Amino acid sequence: MAVKRSNIVWxxxxxxxxxxxxxxxDGGEEPLRTIKQPVDLPEGAL
Incomplete structure (x- = not known):
């Protein structure tokens, strides 16, 4: 049983x-929300 190439393309x-x-x-953009979380920086990083 042969399948035509045009059928495969369709x-x-x-x-x-x-x-x-x-x-x-299903897609679309979701609203961005701010992230409020403290971050510990190592000594002398700034």
Whole structure:
């Protein structure tokens, strides 16, 4: 049973399109929040 090359190309294109749609729906920018945590600096670092 031979699979045509054009069928493979369509399957790959559909898979890429599906991944892009999923990333677009799930993705997006998340708001940045400040990190308020004290940091210990070694002596003489400044």
């Amino acid at each position: 399957v790959v294109l559909l898979a890429i399109a599906g991944i892009l749609v999923a990333a677009w729906v």
